[in-house]
Amino acid sequence: MSVRPPHHRRSVRRLRTAIAGAATGVLLLGLATPPAHAGDGTEAQLGTTARTAGHARFEPGPCPRTADPIPALGQARCGTLTVPENRSQRGGRMITLGVAIVPAAASRPTRDPIVWFAGGPGDDAVSEIPLALNGGLNRDRDVIFMSQRGTYSADPALTCPNIDQFNADALGLVYGAPSTGRLHVEATRTCHDRLVGLGADLSAYNSTESAADYADLRVALGIKQWNVFGISYGTDLALLYMREHPDGIRSVGIDGVLPPSLAGGAVTWKAAQEGFDGIFDACAQQPACNDRYPHLKTTFERLVRELEARPVTTTVTVPDRPEPVKVVLDGGTLVNWLTFASHLAAGVPRSIDELAHGNPQRIAEQLAGGKLSPQAIGRLSHGLAYGVFCSEWTPYETEADVLRAGRRAFPSFPESVLANAPGLAWLHADCRAWDVPAAPRSVRDVTHSDIPTLVLSGGFDSQTAPSSGPYAARTLRRSTEVTIPWVAHVVFADSPCAQSITTSFFDTPTAPDTACLSGLRPPAFDIAP
Structure with missing residues (x-):
């Protein structure tokens, strides 16, 4: 801590x-x-x-x-x-x-x-x-x-339920596939056009x-x-x-x-590295956790590489849904899962270990439960989110900057994983579709x-x-x-x-x-x- x-300081700067x-x-x-x-x-x-x-x-x-x-x-x-x-x-x-x-x-x-x-x-x-x-x-x-x-x-x-619904439907798609990115940008452009048509500046x-x-x-x-x-x-x-x-x-x-x-994709890679290492180190320092789940960081990074090369498909049951839900796990999806699973850190080592032994259910259930929750549909203001992202972040950070930050944080990850910062996939392409002017550099x-x-x-x-x-x-x-x-x-x-x-x-x-x-x-x- x-x-x-x-x-x-004696002097007070303006x-x-x-x-x-x-x-x-x-x-x-x-x-x-x-x-x-x-x-x-x-x-x-x-x-x-x-x-x-x-x-x-x-x-x-x-x-x-x-x-x-x-x-x-x-x-x-x-x-x-x-x-x-x-x-x-x-x-x-x-x-x-x-x-x-x-x-x-x-x-x-x-x-x-x-x-x-x-x-x-x-x-x-x-x-x-x-x-x-x-x-x-x-x-x-x-x-x-x-x-x-x-x-x-x-x-x-300025909510965009169609984007939220696409994110839910994308559970069954390969996260890092170019076709998934194109579909996401189409959903973004559709919402942009709807909000502009309603008179929003x-x-x-x-x-x-x-x-x-x-x-x-x-x-x-x-x-x-x-x-x-x-x-x-x-x-x-x-x-x-x-x-x-x-x-x-x-x-x-x-x-x-x-x-x-610092705001942008590069800091999210730095955050992922620091947060993940915090969990891995805490497990390594507890004999019971370290004995049961040794080399947790190495295992996780190996799984990211393997899943990116050969995604795993499974089905899970979600409350209030009569039919099983298809979930595809690739390397980028696993990174995104751990980014938010850090809030449930006590269960992270067991979830990673189960995945390493061929059981993706625990992770898939958490992913589906989050994306298909009623709280995930129609509540976030994408209008404000993209307004901030696309005027204050992406004009001052290139896609190459994000990729370099990812390589520094996780040099063993494939480039297809590193191209999409955690939680900000396809952001530059989305911002080209959102089409708002850059804020003055002083915003940074x-x-x-x-x-x-x-x-x-x-x-x-x-x-x-x-x-x-x-x-x-x-x-x-x-x-x-x-x-x-x-x-x-x-x-x-x-x-x-x-x-x-x-x-x-x-x-x-x-x-x-x-x-x-x-x-x-x-x-x-x-x-x-």
């Missing part, structure tokens, strides 16, 4: 300007009266009064639609923030972003709230309310959730517009000072927001760090800031890399950098210690309590009889 305490994340949503059902603890002018503005901030307008109203019931919304104060779709065009159309303010659990809460920056890009902030509350984020403070523009509870919602769904949305929200709600907590892509957005709109920010927490200067700037910042990483993070946290923290002069060992991407979701550190940080941003780190233990791996 690593803990880096806050560090200070914050570098940058382009920050795009956010849209629909606001949640609100209470008719201001919160009971209102009284100094900060919380009172979270009540029933409509307010404007430049061209933006907050208006109290009903809560947004949600795909699943969220009981906490019954106590939330909600509304909509109406903002320009494209701030560079005078007189253009307006869009609405959903806002829900979940009250603090404490009877006498602290005045400065926390605003939640969702992951993705393309995840809906309102759907992440249970994650935030299960970790106790609203213990002492109200927590504000605003759907980033284009997401599920926004208007418009796809170039306006990006991190720059999102940062401005949050700046407008703070002013429109009459909040003098708030705290920011971002996860996954929300950390990219938070770092941009700190540069672009530093006013009114008391402190920032970022978890599962994706620095804008490193963030320099004196705002107190908590930087959280997980030792098993195979999606954004454990090393990305220390990288970001080095230019955040009042930062506390913490790596939680043996935990995957977004440690706040799974680690009570991370949750404790986070709530402590918002109490005392320059001196959070990290004592729980000394009591952490590695997972007990699943040992087959």
Whole structure:
């Protein structure tokens, strides 16, 4: 584990300007009266009064639609923030972003709230309310959730169910085959054309517009000072927001760090290497795991090569589906599986060992369960995701850059595997179909800031890399950098210690309590009889 305490410098450098994340949503059902603890002018503005901030307008109203019931919304104060779709065009159309303010659990809460920056890009902030509350984020403070523009509870919602359905159907295709890539790009182009036909300005769904949305929200709600907590892509957005709109920010927490200067396919290969090695090393250090599953890393990399040369086909049963589901496992599919199976690290060695002995069922069931889950269809905003990917990432990283990063991380993998970064297959081809202009290069700037910042990483993070946290923290002069060992991407979701550190940080941003780190233990791996 690593803990880096806050560090200070006498000279305060000017914050570098940058382009920050795009956010849209629909606001949640609100209470008719201001919160009971209102009284100094900060919380009172979270009540029933409509307010404007430049061209933006907050208006109290009903809560947004949600795909699943969220009981906490019954106590939330909600509304909509109406903002320009494209701030560079005078007189253009307006869009609405959903806002829900979940009250603090404490009877006498602290005045400065926390605003939640969702992951993705393309995840809906309102759907992440249970994650935030299960970790106790609203213990002492109200927590504000605003759907980033284009997401599920926004208007418009730029979802692409046809792409999600293709990804589900592609379980039965060879992942690395050129024909699979062509079909995926066709699905991407089909959604692009549908959204454009509905009047969406796809170039306006990006991190720059999102940062401005949050700046407008703070002013429109009459909040003098708030705290920011971002996860996954929300950390990219938070770092941009700190540069672009530093006013009114008391402190920032970022978890599962994706620095804008690194975002792209290359860092996903680095993340896969670091996260996978974390699991393999943890198994090797436990005698029971090492004895039962020796040379786990070597076995996994051999399986990637063998499956890429000779894919394996099997069928599995998925709940609520009457017919068996065909699953094809090739090398790239195996890499993608482990990228997300790191969240179930205790079972990874057994799953790899079973595959090595001719039984792919456990891995195939996990793959099918994820792709065919109702949560995987129609909920992600591909409009926002490609808006970020194709304006901020691919213009500043070539396909050759991604391939070189893959070779550095996994020199034994075939080129057909390395051509598609984990979770970002065919991205450059998709972006050519999405056809949005590149963002200014400043979107990739490193963030320099004196705002107190908590930087959280997980030792098993195979999606954004454990090393990305220390990288970001080095230019955040009042930062506390913490790596939680043996935990995957977004440690706040799974680690009570991370949750404790986070709530402590918002109490005392320059001196959070990290004592729980000394009591952490590695997972007990699943040992087959």
